[in-house]
Amino acid sequence: MLLKQQVNLAKNILAQRRNVSTSTASAQSFQKWYQKLWAPERTNLPPYSHFTQIGDPVLRQKAAPVPQEHIQSPEIEAIVEQMVRVLRKFDCVGIAAPQIGVSLRIIAMEFKGGIRKELPEAVYQARQMTELPLTVFINPVLTVTSYTKLKHPEGCMSVRGFSAEVERFEGVSISGLNAKGVQSELELTGWNARIAQHEMDHLDGKLYTDHMDRSTFSCTCWEAVNTKSGRVEIPFYK
Structure with a gap:
């Protein structure tokens, strides 16, 4: 996947998160739990600054x-x-x-x-x-x-x-x-x-x-x- 496509994917995920935002604390708590089911956050994306390892x-x-x-x-x-x-x-x-x-x-x-x-x-x-x-x-x-x-x-x-x-x-x-x-x-x-x-x-x-x-x-x-x-x-x- 090209870097540009990866950036666009990240933007789409952020946009979807904004669309499901709500005002109450309980609803936001549910929202965070629900989002983890279909859009787990990643703290590091390619191209990496390390070598991928066998098994990847x-x-x-x-x-x-x-x-x-x-x-x-x-x-x-x-x-x-x-x-x-x-x-x-x-x-x-x-x-x-x-x-x-x-x-x-x-x-x-x-x-x-x-x-x-x-x-x-x-x-x-x-x-x-x-x-x-x-x-x-x-x-x-x-x-x-x-x-x-x-x-x-x-x-x-x-x-x-x-x-x-x-x-x-x-x-x-x-x-x-x-x-x-x-x-x-x-x-x-x-x-x-x-x-x-x-x-x-x-x-x-x-x-x-x-x-x-x-x-x-x-x-x-x-x-x-x-x-x-x-x-x-x-x-x-x-």
Whole structure:
């Protein structure tokens, strides 16, 4: 649902509430109780500033294409800006619109060069990691260019605290519209191809847990859980 439609929905709910307003205290008390039956209030609406988590229905829906006439609208611009904001706030490498609660076909990717300093060089090379500037695709289409499969550990901000080994194609081509509505295409290999495949899965209602080697599924902080006698928290905010 587009942000504008969500705003209109909120306005309609407020209008309906005004229409059923009454003057007596008892009637107003009944009114509040009755409204909760059909219009429960929500204090937080998409696009979120956090990642939706596995179990949220939005992650299992096939995201809708962004209509051509809305691609350069303020609503889509706001959604893209929020995606980039959340991507960088959580220091991750990819994000899809459903991960902030918006079921639209939009992804953003960014692999910063500084990550190399945080990983052993052998790991960086084995995973074929290379820097990828911030890249946004609206209504992306992915084509496999190398059918060789690589298996590496993979995590997801929407399956917080866990990881598993996943096979992905070594090379892909991704095309679509950028944030300005201009058609673009990008050839990706290695880890960046993995990022693209991971984010495209989100647009089709899939998670890495659907493809993983189940025997490798593990909690990323299991050692800390043992060391600290279970007193470990996995934050869903930052």
